[in-house]
Amino acid sequence: MAESKQVFKKVVLAYSGGLDTSVIVRWLQETYNCEVVTFTADLGQGEEVEPARAKAEALGVKEIYIEDLREEFVRDFVFPMFRANAIYEGEYLLGTSIARPLIAKRLIDIANKTGADAISHGATGKGNDQVRFELGAYALKPGVHVIAPWREWDLNSRQKLLDYCEQHDIKVEKKKGKSPYSMDANLLHISYEGEVLEDPWAEAEEDMWRWSVAPEQAPDTPAELTLTYRKGDIVAIDGKEMAAHEVLEYLNKIGGAHGVGRIDIVENRYVGMKSRGCYETPGGTIMLRAHRAIESITLDREVAHLKDSLMPRYAETIYNGYWWSPERKAMQALIDDTQEPVNGDVRLKLYKGNVIVLGRRSDDSLFDEKVATFEDDAGAYDQKDAAGFIKLNALRLRIAASKGRKF
Known part of the structure; x- marks a missing residue:
């Protein structure tokens, strides 16, 4: 059930033009008696975003924002993440995770521009995206109100959403061959x-x-x-x-x-x-x-290893929705410094x-053929030095073994 005591005059909705967010537009209008502003982002999803304009207009939306954010998305979010070689749990390259902070940023920008007192999204109450959107929003505008319909309404199935559309005269495109996923x-x-x-x-x-x-x-x-x-x-x-x-x-x-x-x-x-x-x-x-x-x-070896040791924490920070956090910014500053x-x-x-x-x-390569070669290095590396290096590094192992320690 909606927060009946809360009153909102204007809400900015992250709007795709699909079934869920089309229902959300009408649900917000009816539940909160508010004006809805829609924001649709082109992040290179491979589908036309402009049709969202006509769908929003049909729902009575007067302020409609449709933006091509592809360059900003890759330049300011994807590239910085790849400087860190970020990968979550050894496999996931964080494709969904890294898009959410940009959407949150633009939702807040538009809310500030239009004088909206709340934002809304179509993420479900079971997923990570609700966390990512809202952590980003609160980091950028601490006092913002967030409306998450999936945590409030009882339209928890596709059939209930379709029934709502029929009852409220919302036209839904039925695409042939639509993916079931x-x-x-x-x-x-x-x-x-x-x-x-x-x-x-x-x-x-x-x-x-x-x-x-x-x-x-x-x-x-x-x-x-x-x-x-x-x-x-x-x-x-x-x-x-x-x-x-x-x-x-x-x-x-x-x-x-x-x-x-x-x-x-x-x-x-x-x-x-x-x-x-x-x-x-x-x-x-x-x-x-x-x-x-x-x-x-x-x-440098130690710089590379330090970066690698930070990477799992950095990747988890993005996965969990903390792109706008001080710890991510601190890690990013170190990572970016290493990239010079x-x-x-x-x-x-x-x-x-x-x-x-x-x-x-690279002109900045630290690889030295004179040192690395298996042929005659003309004195660039004295192999006799390795004996002392090994003995010093073995010292703690030898002492422990002499005391009868078993490894």
């Missing part, structure tokens, strides 16, 4: 949940995947490409300079064509449950492999689901 897409990834995937033993159906071919169906001829890095970010592919979102669009296309980027995982949600999901992240998979390759020759020398080129081969590093080069 719960899906979320942006330029970084597309996710699939629900239906057969709710059984962790059941194999994902091949016709579920949208962005990539199966590795066994990928071309027999590999693709090669060279990525150019500047301060940890990709700025060119095969010598052609590109904007951040163009980089990811290109890598998604070529990666998907070669079967790169599919994963099927069971993850631990922040709200406490385990959830099985399938993800396609072709561009991100390529970016992660290439970034580690360029870092391998440009980062991360410049140069990485040469890759894509082949049947694999991303293979062929070479890496």
